Amino acid sequence: MPVEAKPEEELEKKEAPPQEEEEEEEEDEPGVLTPGADGAKKKKKKKKPKKKKATQSDPPRVGLSKLFPSGVYPTGEICEYKDNNSWRTTSEEKRYDERMAMEDPEVTYNNIRRAAEVHRQVRQAARKFINPGQSMTEIAEYIENGTRALVEENGLECGIGFPTGLSLNNCAAHYSPNAGDTIVLKQEDVLKVDFGVHVKGRIVDSAFTLTWDHTYEKLLEAVQAATNAGVREAGIDVRLCDVSAAIQETMESYEVEVGGKILPVKPIANLSGHSINRYQIHGGKSVQLVKNNDQTKMEEGEYFAIETFGSTGRGHVVEEGECSHYAKVADAPHVPLRLTSAKSLLKTINKEFGTLPFCRRYLDRVGESKYLLALNNLVNQGIVRDYPPLCEAKGVMTAQFEHMILLRPTVKEVVSRGNDYRLGRTRDR
Structure with missing residues (x-):
């Protein structure tokens, strides 16, 4: 709403001397001299052209240093600790610990976040790219070429964290095509996509499952919900057995209808999530997917892959096939x-x-x-x-989802979280 000016304000406005408008400098050609007020010639400044902001290509090939020239990479999803750990969020002592961790070149979160951003961008492109009719080698190379380009691969300094897993149907994990592989993705397949990125040995390990058949959407939903339950339950001083119990309870609350039969979704009992060390994908602690008596606790500063596998079969895998x-x-x-x-x-x-x-x-x-x-x-x-590949019985379908969590002194950071973890197919129908 406009406000009327008071008389004295109007008087001030009348008495105020008119302000000279600043003349905008015109852009001249380089080396052109123009006369000044005193007859002398002066060189006018040339405006610098604005730099275009770098954007990602399709397929992804633009290195992250060009997209983030400041060298600071996006923070993952921040979750405050709950229950007995809620005090950490506001603790001055823990904030100090956080600052010290940021300054330690061996611990720095920025390396993890850089690897996580590479993973997000590559997997978002891969979800659009992957479709039935493509060979396993074609899919693996698409993911790996994108990862190498975005992380700007440099020996053991940064690069691929582990082989691209493309396990199909009853195969739950550890399949990647060898030379000469002829397997082609089919419309009815359930595909697990599991790949890793590392920066200075800090590995980001995250996975998702794709299906083009409505039949198994509930299987995917169950496994993703179980991963999210594990992420929610995890925290400093939380016992591993409590995280496992939450995963199992969530997954077993789902059923899948296949060919008119109702099948329970079972967690695969002999697979697990795990802690991660530098340059070492399995760091020594395991987050099992079924109830157990492991009283080991998660600790401050640790880094976990909360990884869940579900099955329409017995919930047990064996080694099978070419390694x-x-x-x-x-x-x-x-x-x-x-x-x-x-x-x-x-x-x-x-x-x-x-x-x-x-x-x-x-x-x-x-x-x-x-x-x-x-x-x-x-x-x-x-x-x-x-x-070797880890497989369920023939005819059984398996699914996998996985996120990375960093147990910081003040908060839990889900470093791999992105907006691309929708369920089911690569595209909405």
Whole structure:
């Protein structure tokens, strides 16, 4: 609403000397001199053109340093601690601990957030890209090429955290295509997409499931709800068994109708979430998916993958099929190797992957060939561990969802959370 001016205000306005309007500088051609008031010539300044803000390409290939030139990356979803831990949010002591953690180059959250942002952008593109009719190799390479470009891969400084998992249907985990793989994604398939990114050994491990068949949407809903329940329950000083109980209770509250039969959704009892250490995907603590008596507590500063797997079958997986996943054992024994090829391969593994998981396609990529005998020798000697595909019974469907949580001194940060974790298909219908 306009307000009327008082008489004295009007008087002040009348008496006030007129202000000279500032002249805008015109842009001249470089090197052009114009006459000044005193007849002398002066050079006018040239306006600098505005820099265009970098945007992500399709497929994603623009490195994150161009999208975030400040070097500061987005924070994940912040959740305040509850119950006996609620005091941490306002504690001056814990705020101080938070600042110290930020300044520690070995702990810095920014490395984790950079890896998480790479994961978000690559998986958002992948969800649009993946469709029936594509080969497993085509899908894996799309994800891996995007990850390498966005994280700006640099040896063991930053790169892929572990092989891209593309487990289908009854296979729950640890399948990635080897060279010559001919499997093609079908309309009726249930596909688990599990891939990792690391920055200075800080691994972000997150997964989702896609289906193009309405039949199994409740299975996906159950497993995603179980992951969210685990994320909610997790916290500093929380016992691992309590997180497991919340996951199981949530998942088992769902049913799936398949061919007129009502099937309960069961958590896969011999799979689990896990803590993560630098350059080590499994950090020593396991978050099981069924009730147990593990009284181990989550601790301040720890970093967990809350990872849940559900099944329409018995809820148990076994090793089955050709192996693709491997990793050097962190505390591998010093064993004299007789095979020259094994010695050579171990040097390559140490140089290219360290203790990060790798797959056979990655060995192909760095120029290794005819290495299976040497690789099996390293496995037999306990230097490298193999991770064959983990499968349910034939005809059973499995699903997986996973998020990363960082137990900061003052809050819990779900670093991998994004707005792309909608259920079901890659696109809304």
